[in-house]
Amino acid sequence: MSLNYEEMSWSDVRDQFRKWREESGRHSEDVVQLWVAVLEDKVHKTGNERHLILEQVIVAALDTARFDIATKCTKQLSAEFPGSLRVMKFKAMRLEALEQYDAANEVLDAIIEKDETNAAPRKRKIAIMKARGLRLDAIKELNAYLKKFMSDQEAWQELCNLYLAEGEFGKAAFCMEEVLLHNPHSHLIHQRLADIRYTMGGVENIEIARTYYSQAIKLNPHNLRALYGLFLCCSYLANSKAVSLKRKESQKLAQWALEQAMEHTARHSSIDNNDKWIASLDSAFGNLEIKSN
Amino acid sequence: MCEYEFSETAYTKIIFHAAKYPHQAVNGLLLAEKKTKGSIVQITDAIPLFHQCLGVTPMAEIALMQIDAYAESAGLVIAGYYAAPENFYDNQIEKAPAAKIADKIQENFKNACFAIVDNKLVSLEHKRAALQVYSYASDSNRWSKAKYSLVNTSQTLEGVSLLLKRGAMRDVIDFDNHLDNPENDWTNQFLNQSLKDLQKLY
Numbered sequence: 321m322s323l324n325y326e327e328m329s330w331s332d333v334r335d336q337f338r339k340w341r342e343e344s345g346r347h348s349e350d351v352v353q354l355w356v357a358v359l360e361d362k363v364h365k366t367g368n369e370r371h372l373i374l375e376q377v378i379v380a381a382l383d384t385a386r387f388d389i390a391t392k393c394t395k396q397l398s399a400e401f402p403g404s405l406r407v408m409k410f411k412a413m414r415l416e417a418l419e420q421y422d423a424a425n426e427v428l429d430a431i432i433e434k435d436e437t438n439a440a441p442r443k444r445k446i447a448i449m450k451a452r453g454l455r456l457d458a459i460k461e462l463n464a465y466l467k468k469f470m471s472d473q474e475a476w477q478e479l480c481n482l483y484l485a486e487g488e489f490g491k492a493a494f495c496m497e498e499v500l501l502h503n504p505h506s507h508l509i510h511q512r513l514a515d516i517r518y519t520m521g522g523v524e525n526i527e528i529a530r531t532y533y534s535q536a537i538k539l540n541p542h543n544l545r546a547l548y549g550l551f552l553c554c555s556y557l558a559n560s561k562a563v564s565l566k567r568k569e570s571q572k573l574a575q576w577a578l579e580q581a582m583e584h585t586a587r588h589s590s591i592d593n594n595d596k597w598i599a600s601l602d603s604a605f606g607n608l609e610i611k612s613n
Numbered sequence: 614m615c616e617y618e619f620s621e622t623a624y625t626k627i628i629f630h631a632a633k634y635p636h637q638a639v640n641g642l643l644l645a646e647k648k649t650k651g652s653i654v655q656i657t658d659a660i661p662l663f664h665q666c667l668g669v670t671p672m673a674e675i676a677l678m679q680i681d682a683y684a685e686s687a688g689l690v691i692a693g694y695y696a697a698p699e700n701f702y703d704n705q706i707e708k709a710p711a712a713k714i715a716d717k718i719q720e721n722f723k724n725a726c727f728a729i730v731d732n733k734l735v736s737l738e739h740k741r742a743a744l745q746v747y748s749y750a751s752d753s754n755r756w757s758k759a760k761y762s763l764v765n766t767s768q769t770l771e772g773v774s775l776l777l778k779r780g781a782m783r784d785v786i787d788f789d790n791h792l793d794n795p796e797n798d799w800t801n802q803f804l805n806q807s808l809k810d811l812q813k814l815y
Contacts, residue, residue: 486667515669544792548675588795600682
């Protein structure tokens with residue numbers, strides 16, 4: 321993402337930061353550069369957003385190892401909010417970024433002791449486990465966390481990713497379903513759930529995947545992954561041992577999905593012969609199935 | 614036992630892909646000339662695939678089929694798979710994401726190579742090639758370490774360091790970018806040309 325630092329005014333930067341905060345995007349490099357180039361001197365103009373922006377910059381600075389910026393901003397926050405647990409969390413994050421995990425855990429435990437209902441330090445502890453490579457411990461802790469904080473979508477997403485990394489697709493699908501409950505109209509989540517079901521394999525799972533891909537396409541007809549996914553599911557079902565009427569249906573649906581994908585790509589793609597590569601999907605299917613176990 | 618030689622373009626694109634998404638695991642395919650010269654497999658290009666959700670297979674299957682057709686038309690063959698683990702310290706083959714793709718590639722190309730990016734060595738001052746390369750030993754049915762080299766090692770490493778400092782890794786496009794927006798070219802024609810031009814300058 322190329323941003324023109326010279327042309328952006330401080331209010332443009334502030335708006336961009338707000339957009340990134342809302343989308344939970346991780347553009348750490350850009351945040352730090354924009355902060356240093358534009359916003360740092362003008363941040364007092366941003367009014368109530370100032371603290372949110374400072375927090376955003378601290379996290380981005382820790383992410384890109386700019387400890388000078390992180391310390392400076394944390395000092396500003398702690399001067400305004402002395403003894404705040406929220407600011408203490410950043411102290412723990414700084415230790416985490418320096419890989420001093422035991423010290424970081426001590427700070428986090430202190431925060432949790434002072435406030436049992438505070439979710440953030442618990443999640444940081446899980447993040448530390450993940451960084452140390454203790455994925456199974458992270459999964460265990462995250463499960464315990466979710467028993468207490470059941471509606472934390474971010475945590476369900478993270479647990480889903482952890483299960484996928486461990487190859488536990490059934491449990492990952494369950495987590496993704498929890499996220500779906502909170503976002504029933506998100507085409508991305510329907511599609512991700514379908515991806516997991518397809519990976520699990522077997523006629524039942526692929527039929528479920530086909531349903532989710534179809535829903536994703538209904539919500540967003542340009543979701544290329546869902547179109548391809550629908551093609552894969554229908555082709556599989558068309559070749560499976562089902563009733564011949566169902567197989568014909570699947571075959572037609574597969575053709576439709578592939579045509580949609582081809583049309584959507586052809587309209588925008590700059591790759592030469594892109595339609596040839598997509599057309600090859602039709603003939604190659606069946607040879608390159610990657611089985612999960 | 615197979616030996617591999619990575620072209621500047623292939624190596625640069627692998628490192629770019631890993632550097633573009635420093636907090637995520639990435640993977641991709643390696644292409645080689647169809648005709649091997651002697652016993653060394655020459656990896657001439659790398660096609661970056663995904664940077665999110667590497668564990669699920671449908672898009673990987675789509676990508677493999679399309680890239681197979683693409684390689685065929687360009688006189689190349691899918692000769693390997695590269696992956697960069699998510700965790701900074703993971704550089705063992707057991708921790709490599711989506712290793713099944715490598716197995717699949719090896720079924721179609723006996724001398725397939727499995728390259729793992731060693732995250733610790735990916736830096737702005739590239740001193741050593743940041744890869745660990747494995748080839749498949751059919752007698753023991755597992756991947757074992759293989760020798761590899763870069764074409765013009767010092768020049769490649771210097772070039773990569775310079776380009777990383779300039780932030781050039783943002784120009785590499787992977788299959789995920791293409792699926793998000795079909796305008797994105799996963800064959801990276803523009804980048805390939807730029808890299809070729811740069812190489813001529815030396």
